[in-house]
Amino acid sequence: MTGKARRTDGKRNSYSMEKKIRTPLEGDVIRLLGAGEKVLLSGYIYTARDAAHKRFAETIKAGGQLPLELKGQVIYYCGPSPAPPGRVIGSCGPTTSSRMDAYAPKLISLGLKGMIGKGRRSPAVRDAMKQHEAVYFGATGGAGALISRSVVSAEVIAYEDLGPEAVVRLEVRDMPLFVINDIYGNDLYETGVERYRSGPLY
C-alpha cells in the first residue's frame, strides 16, 4: 500500500506522462491512479446533476431500476449548453460536485467507480471512495468549449423532461482530467494547496 501511495501524493513535477484510461473502470486501473495525475479518459460516461440524482435516490428507495448499470461506470456532473446545429453537444464543463455529495456514497456502494466534477467532496464521499475503491476526477471548470471537443457522441438515455439536467450518455475520447481523490485518501485540493501556500491560514 505504501509503495502505491508514494506515487499518489500530488507532488509530481511534470506532465511528461498523461495516462490514458478507459471506461468501464476496473480495479487494477483505479489502484494505479494518484491524486494530481493527469489522465485522458475515453469510453462512455453519463451526465447527471442535481435533479437526476434526486430521481436516482427516489428510484433506489422504491426498489426500482436505475436507467444505467452503475458497475464500473463514471458519472459526469454536467449540464451542457444546447448543441448548435451540426454539433454533438454544446459547451459542457463540470458543475460544482458538492451538491451531489448527499447522493454519491450510495451510488458508490452500488458500484459507481468514478465521478467527474469540480470542487471539494464531503468527508462521507471521500470515505466511500476509499472503502469501495472509487475515484474523483476534476474537469477544468469554465473550459466547456474545449471539453466538447472530446465528446464523440451524445444520447439522452433518461429524464429527457429535465432539459439540461437529463441523463446523457456521452462517448468521450481523451477527455482531459486530473485525479483529485484517489483510493488511498489523497486529496489534491489539500496536498496541492498546502504545497504552494506561503501565507497564513484564514
Add this chain to the structure above:
Amino acid sequence: MRGEETMRDIHTDEIISAIENLFIDANINLPENVYKAISDAVEKERSPVGKEVLKELLRNADAARQEHMPICQDTGVAVTFLEVGQDVHIVGGGLAEAVSEGVRRAYKKGYLRKSCCHPFSRKNTGDNTPPVIHAKIVPGDKLKITVLPKGGGSENYGEVRMLVPAQGRDGVKTFVLEMVKKGGPNPCPPIIVGVGIGGNFETSAMLSKEAIMVPIGERNADEELAAMEMELLGEINRTGIGPQGYGGTVTALDVHIRMVPCHLASLPVAVNIQCHAHRIREMVL
C-alpha cells in the same frame, strides 16, 4: 430651455438588437485583456498542474472563438448595466422590456444555456429572463450598455458584511481573505475579486460588482486603495489555492476596490467574486 429638440430619440428596436449581439458576443469571445492576463499567469504560475490548467483555459478560449460556442456552459444570469443620458428619449416601448427581449433572443439564437429559475420550485423560466438590470442616469444624450453574463459558481461566494468601524482596514482584509478561502476551488480560480467599501448595505454590493468590471491591471486612483489592492492580491496568491484550486501561486488575476463615504456608525463591505471566464462587453448607442 426645455425644448424637445434637445432630446435624442433611441428606438427600442436598436436596444433589443444591441443587447442580443452583446450577450452572444460576450459568451463566446473572451476579452483580449482577460486572455492576456491568463497567458501572463502561465509564466507566473509555479505549479506544473496549475500551468497545465491555465493552458487549458487558453485552449478553451481559442476553441470557443473558433467554433462559435460558449466559453462556459454556465452562460449566466444576464446582468445588464445601463447608463442612460438625461437627454435620451426612449421610443417604441419600455426600456426594461427591450432589455428582456434582447436577452430572450440572445439565449435562443446563440444556443446559450437558460440558467434562470424559480427560487423554490427550481422551475426554469425558459428564456433566461428576467435579466438583472442596473440603470443610472448620467449627463448627455447617449445610452451606454454593459453586459456581464455571470455564472452561479462564482456568484455563490459573494457576501455583504456590516463591519464595526473599529475593524478598519484589517477587518476588510481579513473578510476578503476569508471569502477567497471559503470559495477555494468552487468559484473557478484564478478569480477576480471585487471589494465594495462604504455607502450602505446595498451600495457596497453594487460597488463590489462594479469593481470586478474594472479592467485587469488598472489600479485605483487613490494611492492608499491602490496599495491595498496590491497587498490583497499578494496575500490571495499566497493562499496556495491556485488555478482550479489544485494548488498554485496564481489564485487571483486581480483585486479591485471601490470605496465611497459611509455612515458614522457603519463600515459596510461587500465581496463579489468573478471566475476566470470574465465575460463582459459594452456598447454606446
